[in-house]
Structures are given as structure tokens and as C-alpha cells.
Amino acid sequence: MQQHNMRKPWLLILILFGSLLPLGVASGDSEDPTFTLTGQVYTSEGEPAGSTYVRVDTMESVLSVDGSYSFPGIVPGEHTVRAYFMNDGHTVAYRNIFIEQDTTLDWYEGHNWITVAAVNNTGQALSQEESYTVTLAETAETQDLDDGRTEFGPYRTGDYYTISTHLDGGESNQLTTHLKLEPGSATAPHVNHVVFQEGKNSVFGFVTDAAGNPAPEVIVSGGDVESTTNPDGFYLLNGLSIGQDVELEFIQSGHSIAPNVSVSIDYGSLWVNQTTTTTLELPGNATFLNSVMSVPMGPVELEWTKGLYTDYVELYVNEISQSNIIYRGSSSSFEYTPSESGTSEFFLVAYNVNGTNPHPGSVLVLFLPTQSEEGSWTTGMSWNYSLVHTPEYRSNRTLTAIGTEEIVDAFDRSQSTYLLRITDDRYEDGETAFRWVSSETYLPVKTYWSDAPESSGYYQEGSLGWNFTSNGSDAGLFDGQLSTRLHFNRTNIIGVPGHPNGYDDTHNSVSVQHGVSVTTPAGVFNCTYISIEDDEDGVLSWELWFNSTVQNYVKIIDRLPGSHSDTVVHELTDYSRPNVPTFLTEAVVQSSPTFELQWSEFSNIKGYQLLENGVEVYRGTSTEFEVRNRGDGTYQYQINAITELDYVLMGAVLEIQVDFAPPVPVLTSSASFLSTSETALFSWEYEYEVDHYSLTVQSPDGTTREVYNGSSSFAEVDELEPGLHRFRLTASVNDKLSEPSSSVFVTVETDSSSNNDGFMPYLSALSVMFVLLSAILLIEMGRAKE
Incomplete structure (x- = not known):
């Protein structure tokens, strides 16, 4: 035991010593x-x-x-x-x-910086034992080099600046360069970065033609250094050794266009301007008509305009290389067929006998799959149909996919469904309809319709079941195991007073044929034809033509429509899969200052950009956004797609009008019966910050007066006369008054007709006599038993 206790101090010392070790020693290398x-x-x-x-x-x-x-x-x-x-x-x-x-x-x-670095004659960082300064002539600024680095700016791009320093000793040993401040690009990010090196200087100047106009795209070379003149005709040759004699050459498209100039490289500002003696007309820019496009998977027509002096153009896909050239010629368009969906970038280069323009035009094309993964629908897809009812009634209807949902069908089976919003040119304002269709058969599993509020407010809700079988086993319509039998069930709950609900339950034979052609106003389609015949009466209850490209039925003859019609014929007139992001939210008047915007999913993109009146309010991957606390007025929203290359693909525009209507408040009372000596307590809850509430009472004599005005959530009212009183509450929000609340009635009785607590009911004299007689009778019955 003593030996064990002796070890404890040493163990404690080791622990303390370990805790004092540097982190790098105790836990290895740190990040x-x-x-x-x-x-x-x-x-x-x-x-x-x-x-x-x-x-x-x-x-x-x-x-x-x-x-x-x-x-x-x-x-x-x-x-x-x-x-x-x-x-x-x-x-x-x-x-x-x-x-x-x-x-x-x-x-x-629109601004950028000039960044400066300085190195010695071997390219190494300058010694910090000496101090060096750099001067910007146009602003007379001087900066000290810190670890061989400094910077000037930010200044507006497009202007020219002269930068100089003394690395080789005295004031006369000045190194000078001149540059045009540029925005920079992904391929030239360091265009404004200047590196001074001991023993080396720069030559710079402008090249113009005989008329004094800038001569762009001229290659100016001296020794091992070359530069191409910019649109202003400016060139800059850096890194020329002091004491070196160089011969400046001026070449364009392989031709000398100006006499050579001999320059002895020395300290100071070495300006060398030159005038061309030969003018070469290079081709102008070839420009695509679009900068960003999104198209369904398939051939796309790429169109462009050619600049002056263009003999032919070369079209490249994804990069400018001979292996990626897809067209060479003088046309102004080309039809390109992609091999797969996704994003492709196209480049266009113009040529003539003198050379080429080195600034190619480009266009980004997003090829959308004709069908989404596994043939499923995506939000925003829509189908337009013409409907002909018998007896005669015609309408045009649009079905728009707006979501997915799990639904229990009429056979109590859980079904994966697509939710469709239905619009019809015969619908009145406020009339709404939705349909849930099976993601496997595209047949309806649930339906809902409600009449316009100003018309009736009636509704109809249907629950359907389609039990397809083959030889007694479950089967489908498009999965290769074709059905031969169908048990169909439908219950329509009709929300019309006195109107019976609808009910159908049929057993049917199913026939499926492939490669059947059908013509509709939308075109000629190669279809899977499905006919469903009622076993009892032999009527073809349904005939359906399904097309895989449309991903829906292009024609339906429904002889069991479950409505007042005998037959309804649906024919496809048009369909669309959005080529740009599309709003699912409808352009309606919003009565609330807070509302939700939803838009369709879009494939092969990085995210979405939502603009409100031209200002970005959301960027991300979600397909919905809650707009909060908007005042009355009209708001224009645009939903754009952001591609992986940060291109913005402009999408649909939606106009929303906000006309706030304060909701009706809910008023409650602490009691329905009071005595004249008691106080009535009223309370309420409200979701908005109000200007004020107004509580009014209509007295038994019919007069109405305000008994409370304020911002509290309760009010006490006393000194009420006997009788029935009607209380109502309104709320004022942003100077807008709500409709009055539902009435709350309070009965006030006199003290003589109420008990002390004000809640026990009044006992009449007859009631008292009845109680006394009952008590006497019970006493006498007890005595009789004794």
C-alpha cells in the first residue's frame, strides 16, 4: 500500500508536464x-x-x-x-x-487595382534591408514596398496609368511601365499585376494607321517578348534587359505592316509609337443571336451575324480546337444535334485572307432531356386539351403539373400521384379544380372541383380506383405485363344540398395495342391504344391513346364521365415542357402582405435567382420563397436559372398585385349572462400589428355605440342596462378596416332577478313551491316506513 501511494506524486508530475507541452508536441502537427x-x-x-x-x-x-x-x-x-x-x-x-x-x-x-511586385535580378524577393518605393504618376501617389509588394486603387477601369520605381540605385535608374487598367477575366486574371525586376525595363506605345486610327490586333515583338495591340492600338513589352538592343517588329496575320524600329533598352520611360504603312482588313466579330439558350433534347438551330470582311467562320463546341470543330463555311446558321442532355458552349471564329479575329463569340446552350428521369413528370409541364361533351358543350382545358402526393384510392390502396391544377376557359373567377393522377397509369385517383364563390360555392370531390389485373394478378398498362381485366370504382361526393352522391362500380375487359396512329390538333402521334369494355353492357367505357413523348394521353373518349354528360372527348391541342423556369403560382390578387411563390423544377442547373421589380430577393436551390410584409401595389417577379458556369438563364415573369384586406378578428366573452352590477370582459387574438381595435355594442333599444378603442387585446365593459346586447369588433391595419367580427351576445339581468354570483338561473315562485311540496312528501313517506 505504501509503494502504491509513492507512485501517485510521480504520476501527477507526468500529467502536469504533459499538459505543459506545446500543442504540436502533444498532438502532432497542427492544421x-x-x-x-x-x-x-x-x-x-x-x-x-x-x-x-x-x-x-x-x-x-x-x-x-x-x-x-x-x-x-x-x-x-x-x-x-x-x-x-x-x-x-x-x-x-x-x-x-x-x-x-x-x-x-x-x-x-467598374473599378480595379494595380498590384505591384518587385524582385531582384535572379527573380527572388528583394532584401528587406533596403526600402523601396513605387510611384503612380497620374495620381502622384507613392507607396513603400512591403515584402516586395504594394498596390494602388481601386481606380476606374479603361484608363491608362504609369508606374515607376528605383531598384538599381540612384534616381536616374528608373524602371517604368505603362498599362491600361482592365477588369480582368478568368483567362487573364493578373492583367493588372506589374512585376519590376532589377536590370529589366519595359517598352510601350501605340500603333496607328496613316489616318491616326488605332491599329488593333498587331503583334509587336522585340527579342523574346511579344505583345498584341489592344483596341486602342496600345502594346506593352515587359522584361527587356537594360543595355540590350532590340528590333521591334509589327506583324498582322503574318504580314509586316510597319517598318521595324531599333530600340536600345535603358532606364526611364521608353515610349515607342509607330504608324502602319499597310492596312489589313481583318474580319469583324461574328456574334450569336443569343448568349444563353435552353432547348429540349434534340436538334437546335444556332444562328449568328457575321462582321465585315468575313470570308468564312468556324464553329466549335466546348473548346476551340481542331478536334472540336463542327462547322466551317459562310453560312449564318448551323443545326446541331447533341448526343446527350446537359450544357454545351459554342464558339464562333471569323476568318478572311488576312487572318482572324481573336475574340470569338460564344453561346451557352442547355439541352433539356425530353423526359425526366425514369419518364416521370416535373412541375411546370402542361397539356392543353379541347373538350367536347355530349350533349353539346365545348371548352378548352389546361392541366399543369404542380407537385406530387401520396393518395389513398377508392380501393384503400396508397398511390403515388402527380397533382394537376386545372384551368378552363369556361370557368368563372374563383372556380377551381384539381386532379391527382397515378404516376404509373396517368389515370385520375382523386378529383376536386369547387364553384365560383359568387356563383354557388358548391363543390364535388371524387375518389377513384383502377384495379388492373392479368390472370388474377396485379398488372399495369405500360410495364410490359399488360392488363386484361379492370375493376373500376368511383365515388363522387357532391356538395350540393339535396343532391345525391355519385357511385360507379364496374368490371371490365382491357385491350392494349401498340403502334396505333392517332391525329389530334397537336399533330400525329404514335400511341399505345387502350380500350376498356364494360362486362355488363358491352359499352366501351374508355378509349385512351397514350404517347411516350408527350408523357400523357393525347386523346381520351370517356363514356363514363361521372357528370351530366353522356360522353366527353378530350383531344390534345398543345403541350409543353418548360425551356426556362416557370412560375407555378398564379397571377392573382393577394389579400395578404405575406404570400408564397412557387416555380417549376429545372434540370442541369446550379440554382435559381428570384427578382422582385428587378432586384434579387432570393438565390438558392429551393423552388419556393415566402414574400413577407409587402405593401399594397403591383410587384413583378422573374425566376431565372443559374447554370454551372454562372450564366443567368432568364425565366418566366409573374405579376402579383397586393391589396391587403385585414382579416376578421375573433371576439370572445367571459360570460353570456351578467347582472347589472357585473362587468363584461371581452378578449381577442390577431395575427397582425394593428393601428387600433374598435369594440361596439348594440343596446336593447337598437342604438349602437363604441365602448372601446385602442390597441389592447381585451376590454372591460360595465354599466350595461338590462336586456340583450350585441358586441362586434373591428381591426384597423395600415389605415384599412376589417369587416366586423361575428356577433357576441350578452344578456344583462337586474340584481333582483339574479343570485349573488350572477350565474345561477332564476327560480320562480312556482318552482319554490314545487321543491317545498316534494320535501314534505319525502318526509311523510319516511314516517310511513317507520
């Missing part, structure tokens, strides 16, 4: 530190910007919607950072940045 880039995003005028994406390298973008952003998880080192102003000009800015701590960076639309 690399990461830092956060934060800041604001502004419009070019300095106001907080709308939706803006900020991205570092290839990491996932972060979205700023309120003018601020935070980008965590950045490892130390040099990075490329980008800001994409979605709602402010759709512009972008790329820049170089070195992260070694949490950093703040504010962006302005």
Missing part, C-alpha cells in the same frame, strides 16, 4: 492556419451594391446581398480574387492578392 477576407461591395457611385459574388481561386463563391461579404478559410499565400456584380451591370473584376492575415478589401463596380 495550417486560415484567414478571412472581408469587406464591402459598392456600385460605381459608392452605394451598397446588389447581389455580388466574391470568389477566391476555385473555392466556392460567397454571395453578398446587403453590400458586405466574408470569405473564410483562405490559406496563406498568393491568390486570385474575383467580384461578380450580378445586379449592377453584370461586370466582373479580377485581381492578385497576397494573404497572410485577416484582410479587408472593398470593391467598386
Whole structure:
């Protein structure tokens, strides 16, 4: 026991020593530190910007919607950072940045930075033993190099700037460069990054034609360095060694268009302008008519316009390479047939005998599958039918898929169904109808219809069951195991006073034929033809023609419609699978300031963008959004799709009118009977913040007066005269008055006719006499037993 106790101090010392070890020693190597880039995003005028994406390298973008952003998880080192102003000009800015701590960076639309680095003659970072400065001539700014780096800006893009420094000693040893500040791009993110190196300088200038116009797309070379003039005719050659003599050449499409110029590389500002002696007409830009398209899977017509001096164009898919060329010629269109659904990008390059324009046009095409996965429906799909009833009645009807739901059919079986909204050109305002159809047979499992409120308010709800069998076993219509028998059951609950409900229960023979052609106003279709014959009377109750491309029945003859008609013929007139995101919410007047918007699913995209009056209010993957607290007025919404390449595919537009009608409050009372000496207590609940409530009472003499006006959720009313009193409550919200509540009646009785607590009923003299006589009778009966 003593030896065991001796070990305890040593064990405690070891534990304490271990706790004092550095974390790296105690638990191995720690993870690399990461830092956060934060800041604001502004419009070019300095106001907080709308939706803006900020991205570092290839990491996932972060979205700023309120003018601020935070980008965590950045490892130390040099990075490329980008800001994409979605709602402010759709512009972008790329820049170089070195992260070694949490950093703040504010962006302005249409602006960018000049970033500067300096190295010694071997390309290594400069020694920190000496201080170096960099000057921006146009603003007279001077910055000290910190670890060989500094920056200027942000400044408006499109302007030219001169940057200089002294790395080689005295003031006369000045290194100078000149550049045009650019937004940058994914392929040229460091276009505004300047690197000064000891012993090297730059040559720059403008190339113009004889008339003084800029000469773009001219290759200017000197030694091993070359540059292509921009649309202003400007070129810049960096990294030329001091003391070197170089011969500047000016080449366009393989032809020399200006005399060579000999330049001795020295310190200072080395401007070399040149005028061309030969003018080559290069082809103008070839431009697609669209920048983003979404089309059903199948051939698509790509169309473009050609610029001046174009002999022919080359069309490429996904990248500009000889293996990806799909067309060469002088046409202005080309029909392309994809091999699979998904996103493809097309590039167009123009050529003539002098060369090509190096800025190809592009278009992004989203090829949608003609059918969704496993042939299922997606929200937003719709089918238009013409309906002819016998006796004669015609209408045009649209069925729109708006969701899915599990439904129990008339045989008490759970069925996966698609929910369809039905609209009809014969419907009145407020008349609504829905249908739930089986996801396997596309036949209705449940139906619902309600009349317009101003008409009757009647409704009809149907529950149906389709039990298809073959040789006694369950079978389907389209799964290869074709049905031969059908047990059909339908119950229609008809919400009309005095009208009996409808009921059908039939046993039928089923015949299925493939490859049957049928013509409807929508075209000629190759169909699966299904005929269902009643075993009892031999009538063809249903004839149905199903087409797999339409993914629905293109024609139905229904001789058991369950309505006042003998026969209803449905013929397809049109159908659509949305090529752009489509709203499922209808354009109705919203009586509430808070409402929900829903839109169709869309395949092969990154997410959705919802705009309200042109301003983004939602971005994400959901297909619904709750709009809250909107004042009266008209709001225009647009739902767009965001592709994987951050292209915006414009979608449908929906106009919603908000006309707020305060809901009717619910009034309750603490008692229905009171004495004149008691106080009536009323209370209520309400979902909105009110301006005030108004409680009124109609007295027994018929006069009405206000007994409370305020914002409380209860009120006490006293000094009520005997008789029946009618109380009602209204609510005022945003200067709008609700309809009065349901009436609450309170009977007030005099104290002499009430007991002390005010709740026991009045006992008449006759009742008292009856009680006394009963008591006497009971006493006498007891005596008789004795």
C-alpha cells in the first residue's frame, strides 16, 4: 500500500508536464492556419451594391446581398480574387492578392487595382534591408514596398496609368511601365499585376494607321517578348534587359505592316509609337443571336451575324480546337444535334485572307432531356386539351403539373400521384379544380372541383380506383405485363344540398395495342391504344391513346364521365415542357402582405435567382420563397436559372398585385349572462400589428355605440342596462378596416332577478313551491316506513 501511494506524486508530475507541452508536441502537427477576407461591395457611385459574388481561386463563391461579404478559410499565400456584380451591370473584376492575415478589401463596380511586385535580378524577393518605393504618376501617389509588394486603387477601369520605381540605385535608374487598367477575366486574371525586376525595363506605345486610327490586333515583338495591340492600338513589352538592343517588329496575320524600329533598352520611360504603312482588313466579330439558350433534347438551330470582311467562320463546341470543330463555311446558321442532355458552349471564329479575329463569340446552350428521369413528370409541364361533351358543350382545358402526393384510392390502396391544377376557359373567377393522377397509369385517383364563390360555392370531390389485373394478378398498362381485366370504382361526393352522391362500380375487359396512329390538333402521334369494355353492357367505357413523348394521353373518349354528360372527348391541342423556369403560382390578387411563390423544377442547373421589380430577393436551390410584409401595389417577379458556369438563364415573369384586406378578428366573452352590477370582459387574438381595435355594442333599444378603442387585446365593459346586447369588433391595419367580427351576445339581468354570483338561473315562485311540496312528501313517506 505504501509503494502504491509513492507512485501517485510521480504520476501527477507526468500529467502536469504533459499538459505543459506545446500543442504540436502533444498532438502532432497542427492544421495550417486560415484567414478571412472581408469587406464591402459598392456600385460605381459608392452605394451598397446588389447581389455580388466574391470568389477566391476555385473555392466556392460567397454571395453578398446587403453590400458586405466574408470569405473564410483562405490559406496563406498568393491568390486570385474575383467580384461578380450580378445586379449592377453584370461586370466582373479580377485581381492578385497576397494573404497572410485577416484582410479587408472593398470593391467598386467598374473599378480595379494595380498590384505591384518587385524582385531582384535572379527573380527572388528583394532584401528587406533596403526600402523601396513605387510611384503612380497620374495620381502622384507613392507607396513603400512591403515584402516586395504594394498596390494602388481601386481606380476606374479603361484608363491608362504609369508606374515607376528605383531598384538599381540612384534616381536616374528608373524602371517604368505603362498599362491600361482592365477588369480582368478568368483567362487573364493578373492583367493588372506589374512585376519590376532589377536590370529589366519595359517598352510601350501605340500603333496607328496613316489616318491616326488605332491599329488593333498587331503583334509587336522585340527579342523574346511579344505583345498584341489592344483596341486602342496600345502594346506593352515587359522584361527587356537594360543595355540590350532590340528590333521591334509589327506583324498582322503574318504580314509586316510597319517598318521595324531599333530600340536600345535603358532606364526611364521608353515610349515607342509607330504608324502602319499597310492596312489589313481583318474580319469583324461574328456574334450569336443569343448568349444563353435552353432547348429540349434534340436538334437546335444556332444562328449568328457575321462582321465585315468575313470570308468564312468556324464553329466549335466546348473548346476551340481542331478536334472540336463542327462547322466551317459562310453560312449564318448551323443545326446541331447533341448526343446527350446537359450544357454545351459554342464558339464562333471569323476568318478572311488576312487572318482572324481573336475574340470569338460564344453561346451557352442547355439541352433539356425530353423526359425526366425514369419518364416521370416535373412541375411546370402542361397539356392543353379541347373538350367536347355530349350533349353539346365545348371548352378548352389546361392541366399543369404542380407537385406530387401520396393518395389513398377508392380501393384503400396508397398511390403515388402527380397533382394537376386545372384551368378552363369556361370557368368563372374563383372556380377551381384539381386532379391527382397515378404516376404509373396517368389515370385520375382523386378529383376536386369547387364553384365560383359568387356563383354557388358548391363543390364535388371524387375518389377513384383502377384495379388492373392479368390472370388474377396485379398488372399495369405500360410495364410490359399488360392488363386484361379492370375493376373500376368511383365515388363522387357532391356538395350540393339535396343532391345525391355519385357511385360507379364496374368490371371490365382491357385491350392494349401498340403502334396505333392517332391525329389530334397537336399533330400525329404514335400511341399505345387502350380500350376498356364494360362486362355488363358491352359499352366501351374508355378509349385512351397514350404517347411516350408527350408523357400523357393525347386523346381520351370517356363514356363514363361521372357528370351530366353522356360522353366527353378530350383531344390534345398543345403541350409543353418548360425551356426556362416557370412560375407555378398564379397571377392573382393577394389579400395578404405575406404570400408564397412557387416555380417549376429545372434540370442541369446550379440554382435559381428570384427578382422582385428587378432586384434579387432570393438565390438558392429551393423552388419556393415566402414574400413577407409587402405593401399594397403591383410587384413583378422573374425566376431565372443559374447554370454551372454562372450564366443567368432568364425565366418566366409573374405579376402579383397586393391589396391587403385585414382579416376578421375573433371576439370572445367571459360570460353570456351578467347582472347589472357585473362587468363584461371581452378578449381577442390577431395575427397582425394593428393601428387600433374598435369594440361596439348594440343596446336593447337598437342604438349602437363604441365602448372601446385602442390597441389592447381585451376590454372591460360595465354599466350595461338590462336586456340583450350585441358586441362586434373591428381591426384597423395600415389605415384599412376589417369587416366586423361575428356577433357576441350578452344578456344583462337586474340584481333582483339574479343570485349573488350572477350565474345561477332564476327560480320562480312556482318552482319554490314545487321543491317545498316534494320535501314534505319525502318526509311523510319516511314516517310511513317507520
